[in-house]
Each structure stands twice: as C-alpha cells, then as structure tokens.
Amino acid sequence: MSELADCRPEVIVVGAGAAGAAAAFHLARLGREVLLLDAAAFPRSKPCGGGMAASVQRWFPFDLRPAVDTVVERVRFTWALQDPVLAELPGEAPFWIVRRSRLDAFLAEQGVAAGVDFQPSTEVRSLRPVAGGWRVEVQGPDGTPQGLQARAVVVADGSGSRLAGPLGLGPRRPRFASTVSVELEGEVSDPAAARFDFGLVRQGFCWAFPRQGGYSIGLGTFVGRDPVAAEAVLTRLLPSLGFAPGAGVRSAGQLRLWDGHHALHGDGVVLAGDAASLCDPFLAEGLRPALLSGCQAAFAIDRWLGGEAGALAAYSATMRREWGESMAWGRRMAQVFYRVPRVGYQLGIKRPTAPRRIAQILSGEMGYGDIAQRVIRRLLLRNG
Ligand SMILES: Cc1cc2nc3c(=O)[nH]c(=O)nc-3n(C[C@H](O)[C@H](O)[C@H](O)COP(=O)(O)OP(=O)(O)OC[C@H]3O[C@@H](n4cnc5c(N)ncnc54)[C@H](O)[C@@H]3O)c2cc1C
Missing domain, CATH: 3.30.9.10 (D-Amino Acid Oxidase, subunit A, domain 2)
Structure with missing residues (x-):
C-alpha cells in the first residue's frame, strides 16, 4: 500500500475483468498513466461459460489465442x-x-507490459468527485484504508457493481x-x-x-x-x-442484463462491462460487450483528457449505436421467445437459416435488429 500512496495516476480503472483490463491496456497504450485495481487476488476464477466470438480479436493489437482453451x-x-x-x-x-482465470489475467499482463500499474487484492470502497478529478477510497491486502486521486475513473466492477448506482449512471433498478x-x-x-x-x-x-x-x-x-x-x-x-x-x-x-438506453458517463467517469448493464438479455453474451466497452471507454477517456469536452458523452452514444440498438431488439425477442419457448424453438431455432444467423449475431456480423421483426411477427402470429 505504501507504493500506492506515491502513485498519481491519470486514470483509475476499477475491476480487472474483461472490461477493466481491456480499458487499462488501451489507456496505457495511448500513453496514459493507469492504475488498475481489483478486489480479488489474481489470477482469479469466475463463473462464466467463456464462450466468445473470435471477432473480438480485431480490438486488440496482440494475439488473444494464448488465452483460448477450445x-x-x-x-x-x-x-x-x-x-x-x-x-x-x-x-x-x-x-x-476461454477460461476466465486465464483470459482476464492475460489481458492484465498485456496491460502491465504496456505500462499499467496493476494492484490486485485492492478493493475500491467509494468514489467521490473532488476538484480536478475523483477521490477513490481503497482497502488493500493489509486491510488499511487509503485515499487515492485521479483525473478520471473507469468503473468496471461487474454485475454486482456497488459503485455504478451511487453515480446515478446506468439503469436505476438493474x-x-x-x-x-x-x-x-x-x-x-x-x-x-x-x-x-x-x-x-x-x-x-x-x-x-x-x-x-x-x-x-x-x-x-x-x-x-x-x-x-x-x-x-x-x-x-x-x-x-x-x-x-x-x-x-x-x-x-x-x-x-441490458435493460434500456442509459447514460454511461458522468464528469470524468464512465461505466463499462456488466457494471454498465450491457449483457445480452437473450443469449447472456457479456464478454464481447465488456471488451468493446472497455476499448471504447479507453479511447473516450484519452480524448477527454486531451481536452475534447464531449468525448465521454460520445462514449455513451457509441455504446448505444454499436451495442444498445441491437440489444433493444434482443430484449424484445427474449420477452416473446422465453414466454413461448417451445414455439420459439420450432419456429426460430429449427429454421434452416437460424444457426447461421445466431453465429452471425454472436460474431457481431449482424445485430438482433436485422432479424427481430421477422422472428417476433412469426412467434406472435403462431401463438395468438
Ligand atoms: C454463469 C455465467 C456464464 C456466463 N457465460 C458467458 C459466456 O459463455 N459468454 C459470454 O460472453 N458471457 C458469459 N457470461 C457473462 C460474462 O461473464 C460477463 O458479462 C463478463 O464477466 C463481464 O465482464 P466485466 O469485466 O464487466 O465484469 P467481471 O468479469 O465480473 O469483472 C469485474 C471485476 O471487478 C472486481 N471488483 C468488483 N468490485 C470491486 C471493487 N469494489 N473494487 C475493486 N474491484 C472490484 C471483481 O473482482 C472482478 O474481477 C456468463 C455469466 C455467468 C454468470
């Protein structure tokens, strides 16, 4: 913890899961001083199927395959x-x-190689805006509370986020x-x-x-x-x-789960990954939006630190366009499909074109908007 007391990062990233580790890596690569904090000791395991489209590779300049299991x-x-x-x-x-114990540690290692200061076993207890940035209260491995300061914060503390709510960002009731x-x-x-x-x-x-x-x-x-x-x-x-x-x-x-379009940014702060409620409400895909939001959050904060006042609002808009618009249709499909799943299976999954469509959606080649209207109409017609 004494090392932490001396550090003056430009950005603190809370959570070294897929979203936070991706954000920290890109920020460091852009030349920013980044402190990445995670409450867990690393490598840590995490309940997750680990299914992920290989198309996420395009967001990283290093080969992700060392983290791929199957x-x-x-x-x-x-x-x-x-x-x-x-x-x-x-x-x-x-x-x-992928195994999450491997993927998340691998991304953090890439971040460290790019210059990230990574401190596992360090829990963020609270965030508070102060003049010139954010005051971040942390508790390290020895249990001593400590206050840190940074100009900007990325909140990527996962589905159980305790930091997103008090910031008034994302859905009010997740x-x-x-x-x-x-x-x-x-x-x-x-x-x-x-x-x-x-x-x-x-x-x-x-x-x-x-x-x-x-x-x-x-x-x-x-x-x-x-x-x-x-x-x-x-x-x-x-x-x-x-x-x-x-x-x-x-x-x-x-x-x-994703549940509507919401602002994911405040003054010098952004939400990413599960903390931003991005997970697909139809197929539970959370890794791809976590990585996408982590990368986009990094680019936005870099521009904001460089003086572009609207950069964080642009992050919310980008996530809405690149992810939220498709999820709005995914949520509608889930509401219809999971209420009449037998009909959904027969009319949706068993169609000869369906598996290819699902693969295209999971790879990002297509969004739910490309198929949802037809699927919902088919389900509603058959059911009622
Ligand atoms: C059973 C299950 C199966 C799944 N299977 C898949 C799948 O196959 N494919 C897929 O795409 N998605 C899947 N998901 C979803 C996916 O796991 C999540 O969407 C993804 O982990 C989100 O990454 P993240 O970085 O936002 O959060 P996380 O990976 O949860 O990372 C958050 C990190 O923040 C840390 N943290 C939390 N609070 C604090 C704090 N106060 N201070 C410091 N650190 C903190 C945590 O220790 C953690 O390391 C599954 C989810 C579940 C539950």
Whole structure:
C-alpha cells in the first residue's frame, strides 16, 4: 500500500475483468498513466461459460489465442435434450471458449507490459468527485484504508457493481438473470461442439461448453424473477453428458442484463462491462460487450483528457449505436421467445437459416435488429 500512496495516476480503472483490463491496456497504450485495481487476488476464477466470438480479436493489437482453451466448430441445439439441430459454424465466424482465470489475467499482463500499474487484492470502497478529478477510497491486502486521486475513473466492477448506482449512471433498478454454473472435470464426447438446450430451463436456457478436460455448464432464466430450478435441470442434463447428476461444483449468481438506453458517463467517469448493464438479455453474451466497452471507454477517456469536452458523452452514444440498438431488439425477442419457448424453438431455432444467423449475431456480423421483426411477427402470429 505504501507504493500506492506515491502513485498519481491519470486514470483509475476499477475491476480487472474483461472490461477493466481491456480499458487499462488501451489507456496505457495511448500513453496514459493507469492504475488498475481489483478486489480479488489474481489470477482469479469466475463463473462464466467463456464462450466468445473470435471477432473480438480485431480490438486488440496482440494475439488473444494464448488465452483460448477450445475452438468450437459446431453448435448442437436441443429442446429438453430431444429434437436436435446440429449447425456447423461457418469458418469465417469461429467461436472460442476461454477460461476466465486465464483470459482476464492475460489481458492484465498485456496491460502491465504496456505500462499499467496493476494492484490486485485492492478493493475500491467509494468514489467521490473532488476538484480536478475523483477521490477513490481503497482497502488493500493489509486491510488499511487509503485515499487515492485521479483525473478520471473507469468503473468496471461487474454485475454486482456497488459503485455504478451511487453515480446515478446506468439503469436505476438493474434487471438480473438468475444463473447457476457448474464446472465438470471429465471426458468430453465432442470437444468441438457447444450445446444449448431451450426446453429444460423455464424462461431461459442451459448450455454446455467444452473445454480442456471437461465442460462449463450454465443455466440462466431471463424473464421473471424466479431463481433457476437448477437441481431438477442438472439431474437430467449431466447424465446426458455422461456425468453423475450430482457431479461438479455449483455456483449461483446474478447477471446484470441490458435493460434500456442509459447514460454511461458522468464528469470524468464512465461505466463499462456488466457494471454498465450491457449483457445480452437473450443469449447472456457479456464478454464481447465488456471488451468493446472497455476499448471504447479507453479511447473516450484519452480524448477527454486531451481536452475534447464531449468525448465521454460520445462514449455513451457509441455504446448505444454499436451495442444498445441491437440489444433493444434482443430484449424484445427474449420477452416473446422465453414466454413461448417451445414455439420459439420450432419456429426460430429449427429454421434452416437460424444457426447461421445466431453465429452471425454472436460474431457481431449482424445485430438482433436485422432479424427481430421477422422472428417476433412469426412467434406472435403462431401463438395468438
Ligand atoms: C454463469 C455465467 C456464464 C456466463 N457465460 C458467458 C459466456 O459463455 N459468454 C459470454 O460472453 N458471457 C458469459 N457470461 C457473462 C460474462 O461473464 C460477463 O458479462 C463478463 O464477466 C463481464 O465482464 P466485466 O469485466 O464487466 O465484469 P467481471 O468479469 O465480473 O469483472 C469485474 C471485476 O471487478 C472486481 N471488483 C468488483 N468490485 C470491486 C471493487 N469494489 N473494487 C475493486 N474491484 C472490484 C471483481 O473482482 C472482478 O474481477 C456468463 C455469466 C455467468 C454468470
């Protein structure tokens, strides 16, 4: 902590997850003095399927593949483990599975190599605007509270963010998906196939992503407030993968979902990643928007520090255009699909063109807006 007392960063980034580590790297690369703080000791694990379109590579000048665990070549969709649809992913839109313990530490390492001062095991307790910037109260590994100051702050403290609300940024009452994740160690029958089932989880879906030596399993409900009924689902899902119903370690969580267009910036402060409520309300994709917002936040803060007064407002506008517009349609699709999922599976997922469309959406080649109106009309016509 004594080292921290001496440091005078231009920017403090709170949270070294995908969003914060990406922001810190780009800020350092642009020549800014950056202090990256994370409450956890690194490397840290995190409940996450780790599925991520390879297209995120275009936002980084270094090769991300050292952090990639598996390359997915096909996707297997089922309805309550029956009625399968197998879709080969087009070669131009590959899908990666990463381990978060590796990806996040790897991004932070790249940041450190670019000049970031990274302090894990350091929790930010509060933020307060002061003359010339922000006062940041932290508690380091030895438990001593300390005050730091920076001209600008990136808030990337994840779905459980305690800093976004008091800043009055993002949705006033965030909406959450209820999730359960399970890490399974054992044999994987098809190491290049990701599985999605839409019939086992009420108002949501479950997935099984292959990784070296096992699967990452996830369950999520996206509509309503009921917690996911995990044990009933896992009792059926795990044996279908060749595992005992009680195998693996369960961890329950809440994932902050995109829920409307909101300002993501204040004076010298921006939200990024889950803290900014960017996660896809239909397919729970949170890594790509976390990385995108981290990069965009860095570019915006660099311009703002350089004297461009409107740069942070432009960040909110960019995230709305590049991500929010598609998510507005994704939210509408989720509201219709998860209320009538059986019809949705038959009319949406089982269409010959659907798997390619899903791959195109996950890769960023298409937005939900490109398909939503047709899908919603089809579902509403059939259902009512
Ligand atoms: C079960 C599950 C499965 C998922 N699977 C996928 C998937 O396959 N693909 C996908 O794209 N998305 C997935 N997601 C979503 C994805 O995990 C998140 O969207 C992503 O982690 C967001 O990254 P982030 O950097 O915003 O937040 P995080 O990765 O949560 O990072 C936040 C960091 O902030 C730190 N922190 C928190 N508070 C403080 C504080 N006060 N001071 C300092 N540090 C702090 C934390 O320690 C943490 O390291 C999944 C989510 C869940 C729950």
